[in-house]
Amino acid sequence: MAKKLILISILKFLTFMTLFTKSNTQSPNYVGDDCHNSKEQSLTKTYKSNLNKVLSWLSSDALTSKGYNHTNIGGNTVDGVYGLYDCRGDVTGSFCQFCVSTAASDILQHCPNRASAVIWYNFCILRYSNHDFFGNLTITPSWQILGSKNITKPQELEKAEDNMQSLIREATLVTHNLYAMGEFNLSNSPSSQKRYGLVQCSRDLSDNQCSQCLEDMLDKVPKCCGTKIGWQVLAPSCLIKYDDYMFFQLISQTSAPLPNPADQGGSSKSITLIIITIVIVLVALALISCCIYFIWRRYQSNKDGLPLESLDDLIQGEDSLHGDLPTIPLIWIRQSTNNFSELCQLGEGGFGPVYKGNLVDGTEVAIKRLSKTSCQGLEEFKNEVIFIAKLQHRNLVRLLGCCIEENEKLLVYEYMSNSSLSFHLFNEEKRNHLDWKLRFSIVNGIAKGLLYLHEDSRLRVIHRDLKASNVLLDQEMNPKISDFGLARAFEKGQSEENTARIMGTYGYMSPEYAMEGLYSVKSDVFSFGVLLLEIICGKRNSGFYLADHGQTLLIYSWRLWCEGKCLELLDPILEKTYIANEVMKCIHIGLLCVQEDAIDRPNMSNVVVMLASDTMTLPNPNHPAFSVGRRVREDESTSKASKDISGNEITMSNILPR
Structure with missing residues (x-):
C-alpha cells in the first residue's frame, strides 16, 4: 500500500507540474472580436437562457471532443441559438477546454446584448448566432495582427507565400484535416533561418470552402503585412499565421514538414538534456513530497473514521472525482x-x-x-x-x-x-x-x-x-x-x-x-x-x-x-x-x-x-436514554453558524466545536 500511495503521489505531482508549467507558459490570449460590427439589442429572456445553455455546453464538450463541435438550443425559432467552438489543431483536451471556457466567459462581457458574436483567442475561436451558420463560409470581417520585426530581404515575402500555399494544399487536399502547420528554411543553407507557419479552417467547412477562405486571407498579406516577419490574418471561418519562432505545439501528424535532423543535432541534444534534468528534479521533489505526505497520512489515518487503506481503495485518490x-x-x-x-x-x-x-x-x-x-x-x-x-x-x-x-x-x-x-x-x-x-x-x-x-x-x-x-x-x-x-x-x-x-x-x-x-x-x-x-x-x-x-x-x-x-x-x-x-x-x-x-x-x-409486519411480536422497550442538550433553544445544534432558511436544507451540517 505504501508503494501504491507513493506511485500515485508521484504521478499526480508530475501531472500537476506539467499542467502548471503548460498553463503558465501558454495561456489563452485574447486576440479580438467582431462585436463592433453588430448592434446591441434587447434580447428576450428565452434567448438569453438558450445562449447561456449553449455557452455552457460548448465549455463542457471541449474537454471530451477532438477540439471542435457545435450545437443548437431552441431549434430554428426566434429564440434559437447556434454555437460553435474550434480549437487550434495542436490544442486538445483540457487545454482546449480552458481556452473555450475562457472565451465563453468573456464573450458576454466583450459583446453584451448581441444576437450574434465571434471571439478569438490564440488557441481557439468561439461563435454564436441566432441564425444557422454551420457550414457557411464567412470571410468578413477579417483582422490582421502584425509582428514588430521588419523583413531584411524582399524575397522573404514571396518565400513565405509559397510556404503557406504548401500548407493550404496539405490541409485541404492531402490530410483533409482543415489545418496544417510546419517549419521552413529561408534558404538551402544549413545555417538558414527558420520560419513557422499555420493554417486552419473552421471544421464545419468543406475542403473547397476552406481552400477558398485561406486563399482569400493569403491574398491580403502583401497589402497589410508584407514588410513584417510575423503576421496573422484571420476571419470567422479561417486563419493563417506566420512567424520566426515555433508558436505551435508539435503533434503526431503527417501534415507538418519534418525538419532535417542534421540541422537540429546540437539543439536536439540540448533540449533532451534539459528535459532529462527537469524530469530528475521533479521526480526527486515528488519523492520527498510524497514521503512527507505518506508519513502525515499514516499519522492521521486512524484518528477518526475510515482507515487509510480503505479510504485509498475507495476513492483511488482525488483524480477519481473525475472518473x-x-x-x-x-x-x-x-x-x-x-x-x-x-x-x-x-x-x-x-x-x-x-x-x-x-x-x-x-x-x-x-x-x-x-x-x-x-x-x-x-x-x-x-x-x-x-x-x-x-x-x-x-x-x-x-x-x-x-x-x-x-x-x-x-x-x-x-x-x-x-x-x-x-x-x-x-x-x-x-x-x-x-x-x-x-x-x-x-x-x-x-x-x-x-x-x-x-x-x-x-x-x-x-x-x-x-x-x-x-x-x-x-x-x-x-x-x-x-x-x-x-x-x-x-x-x-x-x-x-x-x-x-x-x-x-x-x-x-x-x-x-x-x-x-x-x-x-x-x-x-x-x-x-x-x-x-x-x-x-x-x-x-x-x-x-x-x-x-x-x-x-x-x-x-x-x-x-x-x-x-x-x-x-x-x-x-x-x-x-x-x-x-x-x-x-x-x-x-x-x-x-x-x-x-x-x-x-x-x-x-x-x-x-x-x-x-402487522403480526410480529415486538420486545418490550427498556427505559430510554437521557436527551443530550434538552435545555437548549428550539432546534439549537452544536453549530452556531448554521441557519435554517434553506428551501432545500441539503447543506445543514451541525458540528461541535473542536
Missing part, C-alpha cells in the same frame, strides 16, 4: 447561480453556502459551495464525495457532479422541490399536509435508506447526523437522506469506533456517542428513533422540554407507553387520518431504538421488518 462524477465547468455554475448571487442562495451550514441552479437541459439542482474559510467544510466535502458518489439508493440524495476549478470546490445535487422534512413537520401550516399515510411512508423510506447504508452498501456507513433537516423530500414526497459530511465507514467485521471529536446535533446524539465518543450503527438507530417519535408527535425533541410537558420527548413518550396512553403522543392534526395499530407500532419501535444501552437497540434490518 466517478461528471465534471461541471465553473463557468456554467457561475452563470447558473448568477455568479453565486444571494438571490440564488438556499441556505448555509458548516460546509458552506448552497445555491439553486439549473443544468444545461433545464434540470434544477442544488449546488454546495465549500467555504474557503472553513476547515471543517473541507473534511465534509471529502466525505460527501467519498460516500454519496459511491452509494446509490432511491432513499439517498443523488450527487450529479462536481467542480474543482480556480480554488472552488463545488458539489451538484439533484434539487428537492419539497425541501426538507423539518420544513414541513415543524411548521404549523405545512404540517397539515402530512397525513398519517404520508408520514408512515416517509418513516419507511428513511428506514430503508439507513438499512442500505448499514448493511447493503459496499462499506458499512454510519451517517452520524440523521435528523429531520437532513431528510429531503422529492416532488412525490419520497424521503432522501442527505448531508454525509459527518459520515464514517467501517470495514467488514468492525462494529464500533471511538473519536475525540463529538460531531452531530443536540437531541439526536446517542448517549454513548455524546459522552464517550463511541459511534456505531446503533448511533444511527438512536437518531432514527428520535426522528420517528418527532414524526408521530410533530414536535422537535430539542424544544420539547421547553413546552408545557416539562420533560424530554423520549421520557414523555416512555411514560405514556407505561401508562397505556401512547396515542396521546399523536399529533392532533392526525386525528382523522391515523391508523391506531400503525401508530402504536411506530411508537413501540421508536422506544426500542432510543433505549439507553446500545446493545438493546434493534438493527435497521429488524426495524424495516417490524415496520412492514
Whole structure:
C-alpha cells in the first residue's frame, strides 16, 4: 500500500507540474472580436437562457471532443441559438477546454446584448448566432495582427507565400484535416533561418470552402503585412499565421514538414538534456513530497473514521472525482447561480453556502459551495464525495457532479422541490399536509435508506447526523437522506469506533456517542428513533422540554407507553387520518431504538421488518436514554453558524466545536 500511495503521489505531482508549467507558459490570449460590427439589442429572456445553455455546453464538450463541435438550443425559432467552438489543431483536451471556457466567459462581457458574436483567442475561436451558420463560409470581417520585426530581404515575402500555399494544399487536399502547420528554411543553407507557419479552417467547412477562405486571407498579406516577419490574418471561418519562432505545439501528424535532423543535432541534444534534468528534479521533489505526505497520512489515518487503506481503495485518490462524477465547468455554475448571487442562495451550514441552479437541459439542482474559510467544510466535502458518489439508493440524495476549478470546490445535487422534512413537520401550516399515510411512508423510506447504508452498501456507513433537516423530500414526497459530511465507514467485521471529536446535533446524539465518543450503527438507530417519535408527535425533541410537558420527548413518550396512553403522543392534526395499530407500532419501535444501552437497540434490518409486519411480536422497550442538550433553544445544534432558511436544507451540517 505504501508503494501504491507513493506511485500515485508521484504521478499526480508530475501531472500537476506539467499542467502548471503548460498553463503558465501558454495561456489563452485574447486576440479580438467582431462585436463592433453588430448592434446591441434587447434580447428576450428565452434567448438569453438558450445562449447561456449553449455557452455552457460548448465549455463542457471541449474537454471530451477532438477540439471542435457545435450545437443548437431552441431549434430554428426566434429564440434559437447556434454555437460553435474550434480549437487550434495542436490544442486538445483540457487545454482546449480552458481556452473555450475562457472565451465563453468573456464573450458576454466583450459583446453584451448581441444576437450574434465571434471571439478569438490564440488557441481557439468561439461563435454564436441566432441564425444557422454551420457550414457557411464567412470571410468578413477579417483582422490582421502584425509582428514588430521588419523583413531584411524582399524575397522573404514571396518565400513565405509559397510556404503557406504548401500548407493550404496539405490541409485541404492531402490530410483533409482543415489545418496544417510546419517549419521552413529561408534558404538551402544549413545555417538558414527558420520560419513557422499555420493554417486552419473552421471544421464545419468543406475542403473547397476552406481552400477558398485561406486563399482569400493569403491574398491580403502583401497589402497589410508584407514588410513584417510575423503576421496573422484571420476571419470567422479561417486563419493563417506566420512567424520566426515555433508558436505551435508539435503533434503526431503527417501534415507538418519534418525538419532535417542534421540541422537540429546540437539543439536536439540540448533540449533532451534539459528535459532529462527537469524530469530528475521533479521526480526527486515528488519523492520527498510524497514521503512527507505518506508519513502525515499514516499519522492521521486512524484518528477518526475510515482507515487509510480503505479510504485509498475507495476513492483511488482525488483524480477519481473525475472518473466517478461528471465534471461541471465553473463557468456554467457561475452563470447558473448568477455568479453565486444571494438571490440564488438556499441556505448555509458548516460546509458552506448552497445555491439553486439549473443544468444545461433545464434540470434544477442544488449546488454546495465549500467555504474557503472553513476547515471543517473541507473534511465534509471529502466525505460527501467519498460516500454519496459511491452509494446509490432511491432513499439517498443523488450527487450529479462536481467542480474543482480556480480554488472552488463545488458539489451538484439533484434539487428537492419539497425541501426538507423539518420544513414541513415543524411548521404549523405545512404540517397539515402530512397525513398519517404520508408520514408512515416517509418513516419507511428513511428506514430503508439507513438499512442500505448499514448493511447493503459496499462499506458499512454510519451517517452520524440523521435528523429531520437532513431528510429531503422529492416532488412525490419520497424521503432522501442527505448531508454525509459527518459520515464514517467501517470495514467488514468492525462494529464500533471511538473519536475525540463529538460531531452531530443536540437531541439526536446517542448517549454513548455524546459522552464517550463511541459511534456505531446503533448511533444511527438512536437518531432514527428520535426522528420517528418527532414524526408521530410533530414536535422537535430539542424544544420539547421547553413546552408545557416539562420533560424530554423520549421520557414523555416512555411514560405514556407505561401508562397505556401512547396515542396521546399523536399529533392532533392526525386525528382523522391515523391508523391506531400503525401508530402504536411506530411508537413501540421508536422506544426500542432510543433505549439507553446500545446493545438493546434493534438493527435497521429488524426495524424495516417490524415496520412492514402487522403480526410480529415486538420486545418490550427498556427505559430510554437521557436527551443530550434538552435545555437548549428550539432546534439549537452544536453549530452556531448554521441557519435554517434553506428551501432545500441539503447543506445543514451541525458540528461541535473542536
